[in-house]
Amino acid sequence: MRILLQLTYNGANFQGFQIQNEGRTVQYELERILKRMHRDFVRIHPSSRTDKGVHALCQYVHFDTHLNLTADKWQHAFNSALPDDIYVTAVRQIPEDFHSRYHCIGKAYRYKIYQAPYRDVMKTGIETYYPHDLNLELMNEAAQAFLGTHDFTSFCSAKTEIENKERTIYSFQVDKTKDGYDFHVIGSGFLYNMVRIMVQHLMDIGQGKKNAADIPAIIAARDRTAAGKTAPAEGLYLEKIYLTVEELAQDIPPGTKIITKNNRKALTTDPGML
Amino acid sequence: MRILLQLTYNGANFQGFQIQNEGRTVQYELERILKRMHRDFVRIHPSSRTDKGVHALCQYVHFDTHLNLTADKWQHAFNSALPDDIYVTAVRQIPEDFHSRYHCIGKAYRYKIYQAPYRDVMKTGIETYYPHDLNLELMNEAAQAFLGTHDFTSFCSAKTEIENKERTIYSFQVDKTKDGYDFHVIGSGFLYNMVRIMVQHLMDIGQGKKNAADIPAIIAARDRTAAGKTAPAEGLYLEKIYLTVEELAQDIPPGTKIITKNNRKALTTDPGML
Numbered sequence: 001m002r003i004l005l006q007l008t009y010n011g012a013n014f015q016g017f018q019i020q021n022e023g024r025t026v027q028y029e030l031e032r033i034l035k036r037m038h039r040d041f042v043r044i045h046p047s048s049r050t051d052k053g054v055h056a057l058c059q060y061v062h063f064d065t066h067l068n069l070t071a072d073k074w075q076h077a078f079n080s081a082l083p084d085d086i087y088v089t090a091v092r093q094i095p096e097d098f099h100s101r102y103h104c105i106g107k108a109y110r111y112k113i114y115q116a117p118y119r120d121v122m123k124t125g126i127e128t129y130y131p132h133d134l135n136l137e138l139m140n141e142a143a144q145a146f147l148g149t150h151d152f153t154s155f156c157s158a159k160t161e162i163e164n165k166e167r168t169i170y171s172f173q174v175d176k177t178k179d180g181y182d183f184h185v186i187g188s189g190f191l192y193n194m195v196r197i198m199v200q201h202l203m204d205i206g207q208g209k210k211n212a213a214d215i216p217a218i219i220a221a222r223d224r225t226a227a228g229k230t231a232p233a234e235g236l237y238l239e240k241i242y243l244t245v246e247e248l249a250q251d252i253p254p255g256t257k258i259i260t261k262n263n264r265k266a267l268t269t270d271p272g273m274l
Numbered sequence: 275m276r277i278l279l280q281l282t283y284n285g286a287n288f289q290g291f292q293i294q295n296e297g298r299t300v301q302y303e304l305e306r307i308l309k310r311m312h313r314d315f316v317r318i319h320p321s322s323r324t325d326k327g328v329h330a331l332c333q334y335v336h337f338d339t340h341l342n343l344t345a346d347k348w349q350h351a352f353n354s355a356l357p358d359d360i361y362v363t364a365v366r367q368i369p370e371d372f373h374s375r376y377h378c379i380g381k382a383y384r385y386k387i388y389q390a391p392y393r394d395v396m397k398t399g400i401e402t403y404y405p406h407d408l409n410l411e412l413m414n415e416a417a418q419a420f421l422g423t424h425d426f427t428s429f430c431s432a433k434t435e436i437e438n439k440e441r442t443i444y445s446f447q448v449d450k451t452k453d454g455y456d457f458h459v460i461g462s463g464f465l466y467n468m469v470r471i472m473v474q475h476l477m478d479i480g481q482g483k484k485n486a487a488d489i490p491a492i493i494a495a496r497d498r499t500a501a502g503k504t505a506p507a508e509g510l511y512l513e514k515i516y517l518t519v520e521e522l523a524q525d526i527p528p529g530t531k532i533i534t535k536n537n538r539k540a541l542t543t544d545p546g547m548l
Contacts, residue, residue, distance in 0.1 A: 010395040013287070055396065084398040121284040122329065124358040126396055 003074060004062045004100065005030075005044075006090040009055065012125030012234065013085060016052040017059075026050075026059075026086060033081045034063060047104040047241045051193075053125070053233030057110075058089075058240050062100040105260050106170065106188055106242035108251065111199045112235045114180035127180070128235030134206030136176055142205045142212035143172035145219075146185075146198060149259070153222035155198050156191030157230070165191060165222075168259045170252040174202065181206075184239075186252055188259045193230050201228035277348060278336045278374065279304075279318075280364040283329065286399030286508065287359060290326040291333075300324075300333075300360060307355045308337060321378040321515045325467075327507030329400070331384075332363075332514050336374040379534050380444065380462055380516035382525065385473045386509045388454035401454070402509030408480030410450055416479045416486035417446035419493075420459075420472060423533070427496035429472050430465030431504070439465055439496075442533045444526040448476065455480075458513075460526055462533045467504050475502035 007026075015023035019031075027044060034042035047060040069077070071091040078088040113130040114123060123129070146155075149168040156165060168188040175182045183199045201218075204210040210228065218226045242248035245258055252258075281300075289297030293305075301318060308316035321334040343351070345365040352362040387404040388397060397403070420429075423442040430439060442462040449456045457473045475492075478484040484502065492500045516522035519532055526532075 008395050010398050084393065085395050087393050087395050089392065118363065119358065119361050121282050121359050121361050122400055124284050 001066075001068075002062055002064050002094050002096045002098065004060055004092050004094045004098070005074075005078070005088050006092075007059050007061065007086060007088045008057050009059070009087070010085040010126065011050060011053050011055040014052065016054070017046055017048070017050045017056075026056075029082060029086055030061065030078070033078055034065075036081075037067065037077060038065065045100050047100045047243075048107060048238055050238055051233055051236075054236045054238065055126070056238040059238060060100045060104070060241050060243065062094065062098070064096070100243075103243055104189070104241055105245065105258065106186060106248045107190060107238065108184065108186045108240035108242075109190065109195045110237040110239045111183040111185075111195060111231065112177075112180065112237065113183075113203070114177075116179065125234050128232050130180070130203065132207050134181060134203060135208070136174060136181070136206070138208075138212060139174045139181075139202045139206040142202055142215060143174060143183075143185075145212065145215035146172050150219050151222055152191055152194055152219070154218050154224060154227045155194050155201070156224070157193040157197075158224045160192040162191065167191065167194070170248075170256055170258075172198075174206075186240075186248075196231040196233065196236060197227055197229070199235075200231040203231065204228045275340075275342075276336055276338050276368050276370045276372065278334055278366045278368045278372070279348075279352070279362050280366075281333050281335065281360060281362045282331050283333070283361070284359040284400065285324060285327050285329040288326065290328070291320055291322070291324045291330075300330075303356060303360055304335060304352070307352055308339075310355075311341065311351060312339065319374050321374045321517075322381060322512055324512055325507055325510075327399070328510045328512065330512040333512060334374045334378075334515055334517065336368065336372070338370070374517075377517055378463070378515055379519065379532065380460060380522045381464060381512065382458065382460045382514040382516075383464065383469045384511040384513045385457040385459075385469060385505065386451075386454065386511065387457075387477070388451075390453065399508050402506050404454070404477065406481050408455060408477060409482070410448060410455070410480070412482075412486055413448045413455075413476045413480040416476055416489060417448060417457075417459075419486065419489035420446050424493050425496055426465055426468055426493070428492050428498060428501045429468050429475070430498070431467040431471075432498045434466040436465065441465060441468070444522075444530055444532075446472075448480075460514075460522075470505040470507065470510060471501055471503070473509075474505040477505065478502045 009026055015025050017026045019025050019027045030044050042063050044061045044063045050056055074091040075088050112127045114127045115131060119129045146169045149166060151165050152167050153165045170186045172185045185195060205212050248258055283300055289299050291300045293299050293301045304318050316337050318335045318337045324330055348365040349362050386401045388401045389405060393403045420443045425439050426441050427439045444460045446459045459469060479486050522532055
């Protein structure tokens, strides 16, 4: 049977989600527990492979198992063995044709920056320090230029290996917080470093270093060097993963056309209900 | 000349202040920078040697140097070379007979716990998770039993090597926060694990597992096993270090007699003003 885990992790002390040659990874921690339980290797499949230092408030992974445990027992088995910076928030059995990556039809990311007279050591690794003043209105105006379906070559790492760089942005909002700004973006999917490059570009605009009006031309250039630098990983949170059209429709402007990728039919009901 | 640094650090990824055989320490990070600047080893002396995992909102260290730099240049030299989890907040030249440890006449610690349906991975290492309900009034009533000068053998690690276990507690207050409790204690000094054992004991009282009325007898027992366990390091913050009688007098109830240890005359003015 196929099991879906919903989990959260603090990325500060991980080399990212995916197993690397060296360093702690989220995948390693989960597969280590599964291996002990099954006395055999069990592969997990995430909805998203977050980078080094990136946090997840909501991530999904699925795996196949012959063990017949209740959701509560699975959750306890993981949480009692996981380190303090990963926590399994929910467990459900799902249909065997459900895939956490292929059935993901959208993701929401949040990017947190704080302003202060000097770096706050207690926020190290979990928020980005940015001392400069930013123009909120300019950033929000500029963010709207990303909406819709575009080839985001200019806004992803030059190392991106994937061929199809077309993605759809459903909403992009910058909010003032108590001591800084939150950038909140929802899209069909995001390329390597894409959120961090868009955020840094908006911060440059908010600081008056770049013009909001230039974004369409920068997108059209399909050239990484046309856009701004890459904001640090520590402020980035994978906030939500959309596995159903209903969930996604609730969080984006009414009437927005939802793209379901790979021509797969997206689930129309919560997989936990199946 | 003698230089005093005021610094702050996030203890989550340190093996404590003092250099150990293995692992990152705050002392190592500071002495590494001084060695590079002096092309020679320069020893630093802290006001307090915080344990593994304990944070400092305010710590002092002093060192002697033949380099003639302004306070700004010293601060920049450190902050541009220190890792993100240490920050030098102020630098002053001080008299050569001033010693950051011997002239410390008091310390304030804060202990932070949060309550939630489950562990918050973003608070890992920086606050202690405690899901149980606590009685604030009972904890505050019990905390008053620690005030005054006592032999704190029952409330320090059995591994404490120091002979004289007499310390003076000037104030002890428990506050309700947005999502938990803050324990705030000011004393002449604290023994090994002393704050963490007192806090855990108060938490046990707040949960109805121990009685406030028993504290005087537990102190009198001079036996570590008479008191509660040791609360985790991650919630503990060295919040303030008092180098002058004036500073300490401001933070404790008016008229409280201040003990100056080692018969040394405590500074009566801010050392930065000398």
